[in-house]
Amino acid sequence: MRPVLLILLAAVITASTLDSAEITRAIDYADGDTALRGYFAQPAGEGPFPGVLVVHEWWGQNAYAQSRVRELADKGYAAFALDMYGAGLETTDPKQAGAWAGPLYQDNALLLRRARAGLAVLRAQPGVDAQRCAAIGFCFGGSVVLHMARAGEDLAGVVSFHGGLKTSTAAQAGEVQAAILVLHGGSDPLVPPAEVAGFITEMVAAKADWRMAIYGRSLHAFTNPNASPDSGLPIAYDADAERRSFAEADAFLAEHLQQ
Numbered sequence: 001m002r003p004v005l006l007i008l009l010a011a012v013i014t015a016s017t018l019d020s021a022e023i024t025r026a027i028d029y030a031d032g033d034t035a036l037r038g039y040f041a042q043p044a045g046e047g048p049f050p051g052v053l054v055v056h057e058w059w060g061q062n063a064y065a066q067s068r069v070r071e072l073a074d075k076g077y078a079a080f081a082l083d084m085y086g087a088g089l090e091t092t093d094p095k096q097a098g099a100w101a102g103p104l105y106q107d108n109a110l111l112l113r114r115a116r117a118g119l120a121v122l123r124a125q126p127g128v129d130a131q132r133c134a135a136i137g138f139c140f141g142g143s144v145v146l147h148m149a150r151a152g153e154d155l156a157g158v159v160s161f162h163g164g165l166k167t168s169t170a171a172q173a174g175e176v177q178a179a180i181l182v183l184h185g186g187s188d189p190l191v192p193p194a195e196v197a198g199f200i201t202e203m204v205a206a207k208a209d210w211r212m213a214i215y216g217r218s219l220h221a222f223t224n225p226n227a228s229p230d231s232g233l234p235i236a237y238d239a240d241a242e243r244r245s246f247a248e249a250d251a252f253l254a255e256h257l258q259q
Contacts (some may be wrong), residue, residue, distance in 0.1 A: 022043060022044060022070055022073040023042050023043075023044055023073075024069075025040050025041075026039055028087065029121050035087045036083040036086060036117070036118075037087035037088065038080055038082050038118060038121060039065070039069055039081040040069070040081075040121075041069045041070050041072070042073050042078035042125070042127050043073050043074070043077075048127055048129035050076075050078070050129050050132040050133065050134070050257035050258065051077065051078045051125075051128045051129065051130070051132065051133040052072050052078070052122075052134050052136060052253065053080055053082060053134070053136070053145075054068055054072070054079055054080065054081040054082070055081075055082060055140075055141030055144045055145055056082075056084065056137075056138065057141055057221070057224065058098070058100070058140035059090055059097050060089050060090030060097070060100070061082070061085070061089075061090060064224055065141075066081055068081070068136075068138075069081045075250065076258075077253070077257070078125060078127055078129075080122040080125070082117070082118025082121070084100075084101075084111075084114050084118075084141075084144065085100045094231060104144075108147065108168070111144060111147055112151055115135075115144050115145075116148075119133070119135070119153070132156060133156060134155055134157040134257055135148055135155055135158045135159075136253075137158075138221075138224070139220065139221055140163070140164075142161050142162060142163015142164065142182075143160070143163045144163075145158040145159065145160055145163070146158065146163060146180070148178070149171070149177075149208070150170070150176065150206075151169075152175045152177055154177055156178065156179065157181065157253065157256040157257070158178045158180055159183065159249045159252060160181070160183065161223050161249070162188065162222055163182070164190070164191055164195070165182065165196060165198070166195050166198060166199070167202070170205075171205075171206035171208060172206060173205065173207050174207065176206050179209040179256055180208055180209065180211070181211055181212075181248065182211070183212075183215075183248060184196065184212060184213070185218030185219050185238070185241065186215055187217055187218060187219055188219050190220045190233075190235075191220065196212075200212070213244070213245065215245065217238070217241075218236075218241040219236040221235035222236065222237060223242045223245060223246070224237055
């Protein structure tokens with residue numbers, strides 16, 4: 001067992017709320033010496049429930065990621081928003097977000113270790129069916145879940161919402177276990193057509209089970225209502241693309257997680 005997983009087994013429940021639809025709680029855990037804090041939600045009632053790991057945007061594990069976790073619980077899943085940076089680290093400053101995300105983009109082993117730490121927490125929760133788990137991610141998080149798939153993580157599926165598609169460690173034939181769904185903004189300058197084409201070539205060569213939906217007029221971060229060009233980045237919310245992409249994701253998760 002990896003040393004980090006021994007620490008994860010001692011994850012501490014720090015808060016909880018109960019209503020008619022969902023049970024939520026913050027969970028403290030660690031990756032080595034780095035303290036992390038995630039957010040968990042599951043439906044009220046009897047489990048076990050299929051699990052969905054949620055990987056945040058480069059802004060950190062914030063209210064947006066937590067809202068997606070609660071939505072998944074309302075749909076019948078146990079969901080956990082992991083923490084890739086450190087307990088309490090979130091920002092609205094692109095420079096700070098880049099400073100936190102950069103080392104993870106540059107160190108694939110570190111990125112995968114943090115992602116696997118979060119997945120271990122999800123699987124360890126009472127009420128979670130550890131054999132039926134998927135991962136979804138937004139922007140930076142979309143890149144993370146695709147790296148998990150490339151690394152052969154034992155997941156039923158991964159969904160990337162407006163995530164980066166390039167990699168320095170291409171998937172190898174026969175190693176991708178998870179089905180893959182990519183939801184992409186066709187007008188996203190941060191993930192240009194050449195990157196999309198490279199991803200398609202990679203997936204075909206890897207013989208992966210993959211699909212992609214492209215929303216032609218959408219920019220990066222199209223699912224986040226707070227996304228705006230006012231941030232200085234070429235990002236914007238698109239309500240139609242949000243609705244369509246979640247319809248795709250809901251069908252995908254139902255296909256791969258529901259018995």
